[in-house]
Amino acid sequence: MKVGVVMGSDSDFPVVVKALDILKAFGVKVTVRVLSAHRTPKEALAFAMGASQEGIEVMIAAAGKSAHLPGVMAAMTTVPVIGLPIMSSTLDGLDSLLSIVQMPKGIPVATVAINGGENAGILAVQILSVKYPELGEAMKQYRDQMQLEVLEKDESMVQKTRDYR
Amino acid sequence: MKVGVVMGSDSDFPVVVKALDILKAFGVKVTVRVLSAHRTPKEALAFAMGASQEGIEVMIAAAGKSAHLPGVMAAMTTVPVIGLPIMSSTLDGLDSLLSIVQMPKGIPVATVAINGGENAGILAVQILSVKYPELGEAMKQYRDQMQLEVLEKDESMVQKTRDYR
């Protein structure tokens, strides 16, 4: 089981690495590439078209501003493509979000929150778990762990706010 | 292979039915429900929690305004949840989109375009195709068909604009 992870610029890495860490924690292999829909279009298309062949079963594509990379990937493969909008220096990420999510009829991109690196990784795992039930089990444990962390914070909060009770 | 399709209100049906038609065309079975995160929260939760048991492998959740249904579904199952934002009478769908896509760390919703019924269906098929390769093949044919339609329109356009050549 393998996920293809592409980003439009290496400056997107700090967000993308959160997805990589999730995938690693679930034992999912990745191929990570810097590919630009505009500056290296041929390489981008080649990667998308060969993805399935290469054993890639889900793709994550991160991009900012006029974020065309996820849509361009999605157009060249039938592997599900997760779009990860990156906030750039202007417009607070709204441009990236709309460029990725508002795909026309026929070619969807599964969009997650602006800068939502972890969620891109988690969604990839959930999609893979349709085929690999062990990932579904692992995801349940991951959620239990998340829950425990929130419950601990809940308990701390109850302590911390004792004086207000 | 089965997809659970839920909508927050039966007024969302004209958009949702486009997803159903796609799923039917690909031979994917569906369970369709009207469930409200706010008005029938218990039924909504029960459906989400039992989804996997019931054989549902992907879920589509459509909702408008403060569109909580997709996120609430996603919180109660590890099955991937596709969020379909419905444009309501105010704010042009921006509220629905942001309520669905901006999910916090840990629980992603795979969001498609506002009123993007077809794309919700197509994305569901693509996710299922990770497990069922025959769906991937069918999707390639579907794309070929789409391509043919665009090519025909292209040809018509070339004819139609002859006088401008």
Place this chain on the structure above:
Amino acid sequence: MKVGVVMGSDSDFPVVVKALDILKAFGVKVTVRVLSAHRTPKEALAFAMGASQEGIEVMIAAAGKSAHLPGVMAAMTTVPVIGLPIMSSTLDGLDSLLSIVQMPKGIPVATVAINGGENAGILAVQILSVKYPELGEAMKQYRDQMQLEVLEKDESMVQKTRDYR
């Protein structure tokens, strides 16, 4: 008289504590919890459903991004729920605001300004004062105090700008 205060993440505390300080100043007891509509949905629901039983008469729910917590709380109790939108790192709080305020017909959330911690507390006191007239009296004094502070600032300003007269 007691107010239930829940937040989606302990990182919301710096905003929420302003509500707590207001409530403390008015002698209103609170129960403060970290509950996530998405990561600890069962605890969240249990809290909402038991709130009235536990003596809670008004609830404040703070959340950011796809801020579902206030709506989910409101769906499980008839106690009035005040929604407090938290500004997150993208979109300047607009996502939180729309997710909370645009509730569908049937389940309202009484929404205050983005990051409006004090106003969430004050609104809770005003709602309680419908039943407890002494809180209404205290609120009048609080307003008189606020007014005095503005009047003092007014006077300082008159001094400070003497050279422009």
Place this chain on the structure above:
Amino acid sequence: MKVGVVMGSDSDFPVVVKALDILKAFGVKVTVRVLSAHRTPKEALAFAMGASQEGIEVMIAAAGKSAHLPGVMAAMTTVPVIGLPIMSSTLDGLDSLLSIVQMPKGIPVATVAINGGENAGILAVQILSVKYPELGEAMKQYRDQMQLEVLEKDESMVQKTRDYR
């Protein structure tokens, strides 16, 4: 138990009447006024200041565009004020929403969705129910009724979509 209902213009009535119908259904009396923060400021202030005296325990204020009426009401009474943003012919209601919800520190307005007439009425009933438990009971029944309606729609939907199963 009485609710004061004010609107900035009689053209807001089609939205406001939805609140009135809710209030009537719950047996809550109302005083309904057309008062403008800008065109009849003195009458508006007089009404707000006398509200409590007149037995009004909650207020609903509807307004569009630069929607100052709810805030101006809230400034002159400690009775909780529900703000109902009205969509006008430009900007899709965003101006009304922001003008009402973004109140500065000290004077909150309990804001509901744009054009959310029913929810303004329901929130008023919920606030009153803090004092009048019978309203809380009635609200539970109202919710049960809403739930039944959704469940019926759910059942119809299951029927209607049989061919997709």
Place this chain on the structure above:
Amino acid sequence: MKVGVVMGSDSDFPVVVKALDILKAFGVKVTVRVLSAHRTPKEALAFAMGASQEGIEVMIAAAGKSAHLPGVMAAMTTVPVIGLPIMSSTLDGLDSLLSIVQMPKGIPVATVAINGGENAGILAVQILSVKYPELGEAMKQYRDQMQLEVLEKDESMVQKTRDYR
């Protein structure tokens, strides 16, 4: 000739002082007040209603968020009111701008740019110059001065970019 300058909070002063400096440079007297439409409504109204009597011929009102102060002033006087939207910590000033500029039919507020302190002052001078021609003359000189400054910057730029010619 006198201008009344009011602000909703003394934290608006750094923007407002730019208007004061303009007015001083033109020899226009001012009365500067901190008045809140919400926290000191009576003082605000009293000031607006007495403005004309006090010799005030134009008013500048600065406010942020749900910026009601300019509209409330405008409702209580027929003196022209200039609205100065202040950017607050959320929503980048859009809330302040819409709250001030979208006034309903009958009561206009002459709105300038977000945080546009200087322009509020200049507009006040231009309005006064309808009556006091000497101010119009002075404004022409002020513009000539501005023009000179831009021309100097233009010349510097030509120098600075010599290597690109």
Place this chain on the structure above:
Amino acid sequence: MKVGVVMGSDSDFPVVVKALDILKAFGVKVTVRVLSAHRTPKEALAFAMGASQEGIEVMIAAAGKSAHLPGVMAAMTTVPVIGLPIMSSTLDGLDSLLSIVQMPKGIPVATVAINGGENAGILAVQILSVKYPELGEAMKQYRDQMQLEVLEKDESMVQKTRDYR
């Protein structure tokens, strides 16, 4: 006393005529022109530069989309310029509003609400009333009339909603 009224396109007339009717009602003469900052820039500039000479004491400039006309007028005269943003077929008037109101330091435009024809006229009258006190008196009467109309609507509303009392 005379007001110059310019619009960027004769399609703006239905909004602009509301200003004309106000001005006529107050006995203020007008010069009305269709002038485009982009298509007839020389005529636009000539009109602005000659305005004062021609006896124009206030200007109203209406424009939509990239609404440069008010700013361009304001740059060529020291007469106060009122900007009237016209809603066009896209973006709901937000483009017109921002293009007019966000003027840089030095050249203000007194902006009114999107499509706020009446208010542009009323603001012009208020500005003229700084010089012509009789207009201020007339404006007070106009307001009294407006107030009467609201009061009548208020009374009708009280009647109309009797059954809800």
Place this chain on the structure above:
Amino acid sequence: MKVGVVMGSDSDFPVVVKALDILKAFGVKVTVRVLSAHRTPKEALAFAMGASQEGIEVMIAAAGKSAHLPGVMAAMTTVPVIGLPIMSSTLDGLDSLLSIVQMPKGIPVATVAINGGENAGILAVQILSVKYPELGEAMKQYRDQMQLEVLEKDESMVQKTRDYR
């Protein structure tokens, strides 16, 4: 001299034809195609890459929603590409505009107004006129004509508003 005109869907034709009519009026030949960055990516790329060879000197690309076509064209040719954002059924064209204009460093798209078909055509002519001075002359005449039309409207307006003088 030839312009390549591509649109993402034949439903964009009513806007695109305005560009064609302009180009025809200036005697510029066109090649018009329906090409989708997502549904017929290979044809789209082939057209872009062969454009220069085929004698195309400027390109116009129209698209809506996640409008990737102009950027994808621009990435595959060094011929200047004019982006024409089409308003779709949601978000009022803002998604199309941002997807087209916010191109990352390296690959610009010369963006015109939402639904600005004529301007796309005019800009193409202006770009060609850098090489073909006769087009620049024709453009000056076109402008003179536009100017005459505005001047006529101006004159009509002066007549039409005589009663307001």
Place this chain on the structure above:
Amino acid sequence: MKVGVVMGSDSDFPVVVKALDILKAFGVKVTVRVLSAHRTPKEALAFAMGASQEGIEVMIAAAGKSAHLPGVMAAMTTVPVIGLPIMSSTLDGLDSLLSIVQMPKGIPVATVAINGGENAGILAVQILSVKYPELGEAMKQYRDQMQLEVLEKDESMVQKTRDYR
């Protein structure tokens, strides 16, 4: 071959210089000016009107807020004008973008991304290359260079993420 580069304020220089550096790299001469549509309108018009005479074949105009400079330039010359929106301290550049791109029918401005200095320069080169084929060749090499840089980053990324493979 020469490009005229104008900016509304010398504070725009850090963005504009990126265009200058591109133009220099391609051996294109420039004339750089600080010209304000509002503060030095006559100089701005004179420059636009004389541009063609002076040998300027393309113009770049940078401006922020109510960014009228590009449109005003475009109105006075038939040379193609590239609009470069500058992000100012409020509204994240949305005001600049809309003021520049939403030009009315007849006078287009070729708009690039907010703060997109490089792209303004590159677009100018692309437009000039319609006439000067050597620039088109140089642009192809520039793209090859960009491509190489992305490919190197791609390779580094593959290395950097080895542990995730």
